[in-house]
Amino acid sequence: MTLNLAVAADLSHPPIDVTAVLNHLAQHADNTAPTSIGYPGATDLDHTAVIARLGNRLWNNIGDPHGTGGVAHTRILEQAVIAWTADLLGMPTDDRWGYVTTGGTEGNLSALHTAYRRWPTARIYYSTAAHYSIPKIINMLGAYQVPVAAGPDGEMSYDDLATQLRKRRRWPAIVVATAGTTMTEAVDDTTRIRAILTEHNITGHLHVDAALSGIPLALDGRLHMDRAGDIGSITISGHKFLGVPIPCGVVLIRDSLRTPALNPVAYTATTDTTITGSRCGLAAALLWHAIALHGREGHRWRAAEARSTAAYAVEQICATGWTAWRWPHAFTVVLPTPPEPLRRKWLLATDGPVSHLICMPGITRDQIDALTADLATTITTPIPRPRTPDYSITP
Ligand SMILES: Cc1ncc(COP(=O)(O)O)c(C=O)c1O
Structure with missing residues (x-):
């Protein structure tokens, strides 16, 4: 008999069959895993x-990551x-600060909050392909937001950025670039963005939302925060490329760009530098484990394998x-939106006429073959090629 989960989980009707509810959730996730290829x-x-070793205990990294308060952390x-x-x-050792967040959104919030405290009259620019958390955060900060056009491939239009900046050149700018946009995994060119800011003589902060591609691009040597670099802060997700089974992430901010820390909180014996107070110590342990087990070389290999699956x-x-x-750098494969039953079966992420699958590490060629077979059966008439970007020059 199939379980009605909503009824079985309803806490107002005890006794609850806890085992049945947990088994149902686990089985459903196991059953859908082979066709879950739309999310990263x-x-x-x-x-x-x-x-097994740490999961049954509270690990609370409350407050600043360099604090000493708390019980088990x-x-x-x-x-x-x-x-x-x-x-x-490549961040300089004397100019770095960061912590483990609840995910990309919190990292973006922490970085943009820091930047906005430093530049309270700044206009915040972000491309229309940026993650939805960005305009939400700008609203939360009460800042003035400036959307910038993105091309059909998801990369920011630098011409439009220049146009928008020219109209507002008397104010500082906080520019949000994305390294791995949500739909197409496009990477905005931070060197070009910084050059445009310099050309217009505009000061401010450059933040990179690298939730998806931060680690793989850093492993490629394509994303860096060295002393000469243009980037003030970066957000990276932990449950995407690093596959941590709890939503989490890392935010990194140049220490010199932060305003002085607030006073210590007496009862937690830490400074209140993070967005949330209590923080998930288990997520930090899982991130550490994912890195410790594989190191740079292991993760480079994982990225290469995943890219090869995406090319396939x-x-x-x-x-x-x-x-x-x-x-060329992407795990994301973009396609014209297939019919609804196929999308539902394969849990493809869809935005109007465009859908994507993401060949994250763990996705196999067998899964791609099965998807391809399903796609082939839906074709009744040849599909016109959409405006596909020309990648003859590797970006
Ligand atoms: C580019 C980008 N930024 C931020 C986020 C938000 O991350 P989270 O859901 O962990 O808050 C995502 C999530 O898909 C993303 O793709």
Whole structure:
């Protein structure tokens, strides 16, 4: 008999069959996993060791990651995660600060809050392909927002950025670039953005939302925060490329760009530098574990394998007569939106006429073959190629 989850989980009608509810959730997730290829959570890493050893206890990294307060915490692992990520990005050791967040949104909030405190009259620019958390955060800050056009491939229009900046050149600018846009995994060119700011003699802050592509691009040497760099802060997600089974992330901010820390909070014995007070120490331990097990080389290999699967997906999908494309660095494969039953089965992410699958580490060629077979059966008439960007020059 199938379980009606809403009825079984209703807490107003005890006794509750807890085992049945938990089994149902786990079984449903297991059953849908082979066709869940639209969202970017890597599934190839085994976190059992951490969950088994630490999972049944409260680990609270309350307050600043360098604080000493709290009972059981994993701050030492959190500090190791921040140091590894900052080293990977080439951040100077004397000009770095960061912490483990609840995810990309909190990282963006922390970075933009920091930037806006420093530049309270700034206009905040972001492309229309940026994640929806960005305009939400700008609203929360009460700041003035300036959307900038993005091309059909998802990359920011630098001409439009220049036009928008020219109209507001008397105010500082906080510009949000994206490294791995949500729909197409486009990467905005921060060197170009900084050059436009310099050309217009505009001061301010450059933040990079690298929730999806931060680690892989840093491993490629394509994303860095060295002393000469243009970037003031970066957000990276932990449950995407690093496959942590709890939503989490890392935010990194140049220490010199932060306003002085607030007074210590007496009862927690830490400074209140983070967005949330209590913070998930288990997430920091899981991030640490994912990094410790594989190191730079292991993660480079994972990225290369995933990209190769994505290239295979484009090839196979195009061979059916359907259309698909990807950026050369991307795990994301973009295609014209297929019919609804196929989208539902494969949990493809869809934005109007465009859908995508994401070949995160853990996605196999067998899954791509099965998707391709389903796509082939939906084709009744040849599909015109949409305006696909020309990638003859690797961006
Ligand atoms: C580019 C980008 N930024 C931020 C986020 C938000 O991350 P989270 O859902 O962890 O808050 C996402 C999530 O998909 C994203 O793709």
